[in-house]
Amino acid sequence: MSGISKSQVSRLCEEIDDRVKAFLDRPIEGDWPYLWLDATYVKVRQNSRVVSVAVIVAVGVNSDGRREVLGLDIGASEAEAFWTAFLRKLRQRGLRGVKLVVSDAHDGLKAAIAKLLHASWQRCRVHFARNALAYAGKNGRRVVAAFIATAFAQNDADAAKQQWRKVADQLRPTLPRLATLMDDSEADVLAYMSFPAAHRTKLHSVNPLERLNGEIKRRTDVVGVFPNPSALLRLAGAVLIIAASFYIAQREARLARASKSQQASAMLVVMSLQKRLLSSIEAFVRTLDVHRASMLGTASKVPVVEAVNLDLLATTPDADDERAELPEEDIEREEDAQMAAATHQSQAEPSAL
Numbered sequence: 001m002s003g004i005s006k007s008q009v010s011r012l013c014e015e016i017d018d019r020v021k022a023f024l025d026r027p028i029e030g031d032w033p034y035l036w037l038d039a040t041y042v043k044v045r046q047n048s049r050v051v052s053v054a055v056i057v058a059v060g061v062n063s064d065g066r067r068e069v070l071g072l073d074i075g076a077s078e079a080e081a082f083w084t085a086f087l088r089k090l091r092q093r094g095l096r097g098v099k100l101v102v103s104d105a106h107d108g109l110k111a112a113i114a115k116l117l118h119a120s121w122q123r124c125r126v127h128f129a130r131n132a133l134a135y136a137g138k139n140g141r142r143v144v145a146a147f148i149a150t151a152f153a154q155n156d157a158d159a160a161k162q163q164w165r166k167v168a169d170q171l172r173p174t175l176p177r178l179a180t181l182m183d184d185s186e187a188d189v190l191a192y193m194s195f196p197a198a199h200r201t202k203l204h205s206v207n208p209l210e211r212l213n214g215e216i217k218r219r220t221d222v223v224g225v226f227p228n229p230s231a232l233l234r235l236a237g238a239v240l241i242i243a244a245s246f247y248i249a250q251r252e253a254r255l256a257r258a259s260k261s262q263q264a265s266a267m268l269v270v271m272s273l274q275k276r277l278l279s280s281i282e283a284f285v286r287t288l289d290v291h292r293a294s295m296l297g298t299a300s301k302v303p304v305v306e307a308v309n310l311d312l313l314a315t316t317p318d319a320d321d322e323r324a325e326l327p328e329e330d331i332e333r334e335e336d337a338q339m340a341a342a343t344h345q346s347q348a349e350p351s352a353l
Contacts, residue, residue, distance in 0.1 A: 013234065020237030023244070024072055028090065031097025032060040032070070034199070035119075036209040038103060039078050040217055042236075044226045053229065054078050055216060055236055056086060059209050061202075063097070067247050069212070069240045070095065074229050080108035087116045100195060102206055105131075105188070123188035125152070125204040135178035144178065147171065152204070157193035164190060212243055 039056040056078070058071040071090050075082040083106075098119040103109050104127045113121055129145065136144040147167045154160040164186050172179035192203040202208060216239050226232040 016234050016238060017230075019241065020234060023241050024237060025093070028060075028070060028094035031063045032095060033063060033097055033099040034061040034102070034203065035070075035095075035098050035100070035117075036060070036102045036206050037083075037109060037113075038206045038209045038213055039106075040213040042217075042220045042226065042232055043224065044229055044232055046229070050225050051076075053232070054082070055213075055232070056083070057209060057212060057216075057240070058086070058090060059212065060095070060098075066251060067208075069244050069247075072233070072237055072240055074233055074236075078106050078108050080111045083109045083112035084115060087112050091116060100191065100203060102192075102203060104206065120191050120194070121188060122191040122203060123185060124206045125189060126207065127205075128185060128189050132178055132181060135175055135181065140175075144171065144175070148182075151190070154193070155197070157190065160190050160193045161186060212240075215239055215243065 036059045037056065039054045041052040042055055043050050044053050045051075054075050054077055056071075056073050056075065057069065059067065060070045061067045071086065071093075073082075073086050073089075075086075098117050100120045100122055101113050101117060102122040102124065103113070104124050110121060113119065129148070132148065133141045133144060147170065148164075151160050151164040151167060154163055164182065168179045168182040168186075171182070192200050195203060216236050219235060219239050220226070220232070223231075223235070226235075
């Protein structure tokens with residue numbers, strides 16, 4: 001780039017580094033029942049060699065349904081020690097209330113989850129399907145995938161486990177290794193079935209996090225080989241900050257749609273109440289007319305109230321003040337005269353009854 005000095009580039013990098021550090025070190029507040037963990041690999045130059053390093057990302061959903069990027073780190077591999085240090089840092093920042101962790105079946109990650117989070121673990125269904133279909137052979141993959149999918153289509157955990165074992169028993173004579181894999185993976189692949197049905201579509205795999213990793217890969221592929229891990233952390237952190245802003249915008253849009261829906265529902269309730277109120281007023285006016293007419297001996301000519309305008313029921317303050325100054329006898333005499341005039345007018349018109 002022309003027109004930008006080295007000092008300006010350094011200053012911009014420092015500003016980005018400060019923002020990324022603040023984002024990754026911010027406190028984590030509240031309970032986060034669902035946590036997704038995954039890693040992607042990017043090439044970095046270290047000690048005059050090009051090596052692949054693991055970029056691990058954590059995304060969580062809190063008890064209010066808000067999704068956020070919780071953490072990012074870079075390490076030489078997905079060893080247990082690396083995952084343990086990453087999860088320990090999340091806990092130090094305030095991560096708590098985790099009930100389900102969704103990830104692939106990496107041994108180091110599984111050990112770190114069991115050691116630090118003490119939560120249920122959901123093996124990514126997509127990753128499991130890839131491993132399972134490898135035992136099915138090229139010609140039998142479609143049939144095996146359809147059989148396994150019948151377990152995922154069940155409505156509750158007990159039915160899913162029962163169907164899972166049934167499928168495993170059916171495959172055992174022809175595909176014993178696949179049946180053994182299903183036996184060993186039953187609890188891990190079906191862990192999400194114990195959680196609310198409305199949440200399950202997002203809990204059975206790391207697909208929500210895979211899309212985020214795909215965006216990181218798309219940006220890092222442009223660079224190719226990073227000069228050092230700090231440069232990679234800077235770019236990946238900036239991508240996550242943008243993703244966090246996108247999550248906020250998505251949530252605000254959903255809240256706006258929900259607010260409009262609630263307003264429409266409230267309007268329907270108000271209209272229903274207004275209709276019921278009008279019906280009650282009309283019934284009361286009819287009763288009053290019948291009573292007045294019977295007193296005047298004109299019950300056969302009862303006026304019919306077609307509709308009541310609520311605006312006409314409200315008396316202006318000036319009229320109230322003027323009527324308040326009149327004696328009570330004058331007010332009653334005025335009301336009787338108005339009622340008699342209305343009754344006389346109704347007698348002169350054909351009855352709607």
